[in-house]
Amino acid sequence: MSTPSRTPLIALDLWRAQRAGRPGLERRRRRRLDSLVAHARTASPFYRHLYRGLPNGEVTLGDLPPVAKPELMAAFDDWVTDARVTRADVEAFTADPARVGVPYRGGSFVCTSSGTTGHPGLFVHDRRAVAVYQAEVAVRCYLAWLGREQWLGLARHGVREAAVVGTGTHVAGAGWYERGRRGSRLAARTLQVFSVQQPLDDLVAALNQFQPTVLGGYPSALDQLADEHDAGRLRIRPVLAATAGESLESPVRSHIAAAFGAPVRDAYAASEGLYFGFDCAHEWVHLSSDWSILEPVDDAFRPTPPGQASHTTLLTNLANHLQPVIRYDLGDSVLARPDPCPCGNPLPAVRVAGRSDDAMHLRTASGREITVLPLAIGVAMEPTHHVRRAQIVQTGPSTIRLRLDPDPAFDAEAIWRDLVANVRAFLIAQDLGDVAVVRADEPPQLSGRGGKFRRVVVEAPRPPTPSPTSRNGGSSLG
Ligand SMILES: [Zn+2]
Numbered sequence: 438m439s440t441p442s443r444t445p446l447i448a449l450d451l452w453r454a455q456r457a458g459r460p461g462l463e464r465r466r467r468r469r470l471d472s473l474v475a476h477a478r479t480a481s482p483f484y485r486h487l488y489r490g491l492p493n494g495e496v497t498l499g500d501l502p503p504v505a506k507p508e509l510m511a512a513f514d515d516w517v518t519d520a521r522v523t524r525a526d527v528e529a530f531t532a533d534p535a536r537v538g539v540p541y542r543g544g545s546f547v548c549t550s551s552g553t554t555g556h557p558g559l560f561v562h563d564r565r566a567v568a569v570y571q572a573e574v575a576v577r578c579y580l581a582w583l584g585r586e587q588w589l590g591l592a593r594h595g596v597r598e599a600a601v602v603g604t605g606t607h608v609a610g611a612g613w614y615e616r617g618r619r620g621s622r623l624a625a626r627t628l629q630v631f632s633v634q635q636p637l638d639d640l641v642a643a644l645n646q647f648q649p650t651v652l653g654g655y656p657s658a659l660d661q662l663a664d665e666h667d668a669g670r671l672r673i674r675p676v677l678a679a680t681a682g683e684s685l686e687s688p689v690r691s692h693i694a695a696a697f698g699a700p701v702r703d704a705y706a707a708s709e710g711l712y713f714g715f716d717c718a719h720e721w722v723h724l725s726s727d728w729s730i731l732e733p734v735d736d737a738f739r740p741t742p743p744g745q746a747s748h749t750t751l752l753t754n755l756a757n758h759l760q761p762v763i764r765y766d767l768g769d770s771v772l773a774r775p776d777p778c779p780c781g782n783p784l785p786a787v788r789v790a791g792r793s794d795d796a797m798h799l800r801t802a803s804g805r806e807i808t809v810l811p812l813a814i815g816v817a818m819e820p821t822h823h824v825r826r827a828q829i830v831q832t833g834p835s836t837i838r839l840r841l842d843p844d845p846a847f848d849a850e851a852i853w854r855d856l857v858a859n860v861r862a863f864l865i866a867q868d869l870g871d872v873a874v875v876r877a878d879e880p881p882q883l884s885g886r887g888g889k890f891r892r893v894v895v896e897a898p899r900p901p902t903p904s905p906t907s908r909n910g911g912s913s914l915g
Contacts, residue, residue: 538615590676601654
């Protein structure tokens with residue numbers, strides 16, 4: 438059985454694999470892993486060297502040495518399996534914001550990440566991988582997430598999907614949506630991207646105008662919009678809220694669901710493989726284990742038993758042969774469900790424990806509280822060059838500390854000035870021009886939670902605010 442390469446055929450195969458249960462999923466995983474590793478050994482100088490001591494033929498996953506983003510990025514031109522794809526070429530492509538979502542070299546999808554580890558990454562997904570991700574979204578996301586009520590709601594009110602994400606750079610979320618819009622006239626009409634970086638009042642006005650029936654975006658963004666809905670400023674009635682990009686905590690999920698009177702569903706996604714899985718009504722993420730392998734492991738890369746939160750997770754993306762991601766240290770802490778999920782889905786179920794950056798709640802000069810999302814301020818810091826790591830710590834209602842680890846090959850003072858200017862410009866746009874920005878003497882710190890780097894750390898307790906009252910918790914149909 439050959440591996441299909443077009444979206445409709447892949448979609449059919451996804452459906453069949455799920456119906457076939459564990460043996461069918463395992464068979465596909467095995468075949469695709471052998472093919473990926475064989476291709477990487479032949480066409481990627483990096484993996485040829487890394488695997489030089491391993492026997493030829495069928496390999497056991499556990500025998501392959503884990504890899505991490507810094508070493509792969511350092512060897513970018515040897516990592517990829519097509520010599521025409523070079524780091525210089527991809528960097529030139531991603532330097533242009535007008536090319537967000539534009540197919541690269543005959544249909545590949547390019548995205549960038551700073552990720553939870555704080556190291557920048559460049560990812561190139563080949564055409565077949567793109568087709569797999571599209572099929573996964575169709576079969577395991579929309580077909581699985583939309584129930585009878587949601588279909589009726591869409592039939593009655595039309596399909597208009599809003600994606601509230603970081604924009605202006607080639608980050609995976611916005612890039613993926615833009616790619617979809619460029620690829621289909623129907624998507625261009627029904628899907629619109631809204632920037633989380635714009636002032637909240639503008640975002641609310643734009644959403645009131647668009648009237649989305651599906652509201653998608655980062656959990657922290659939808660949480661903020663739920664507040665706006667409770668306050669009566671946001672007047673939309675989505676039939677579904679779909680989140681991705683950050684971990685979705687239970688209180689946030691409940692808040693969004695209560696505010697909009699719609700189910701909230703979450704996708705597990707990252708730049709290294711786009712979509713790894715989609716959650717079910719029992720709030721477990723079911724992994725697409727026929728197209729990617731996630732291994733929960735401890736700090737020595739030994740398997741973590743189901744039922745325990747892992748130190749990190751090794752990802753193998755079976756869909757992308759252009760830039761092989763094999764036992765890649767993802768940095769996420771996950772917990773695998775030890776028993777079958779009551780929803781009946783045979784795909785392995787996990788909870789993702791370790792991806793939460795903090796949202797800051799800052800006060801304007803007039804005393805109004807404004808929520809600043811970690812991804813939004815992260816995107817605002819990105820134009821500053823020669824930053825190895827930067828971190829923001831909220832130390833008071835109107836005070837933030839900036840920690841910087843500049844590239845020592847460049848003028849630290851100039852990097853500081855540029856970073857402070859970018860952060861200030863962002864704050865002023867949010868009506869937070871009075872927030873004090875303090876330059877910290879200490880470098881960025883790792884957090885206690887799993888030793889991960891978080892770009893934003895909140896050390897100041899949130900001042901008490903009136904608790905939002907939930908409304909219309911009933912039917913999502915108008
Ligand atoms: Zn389930």
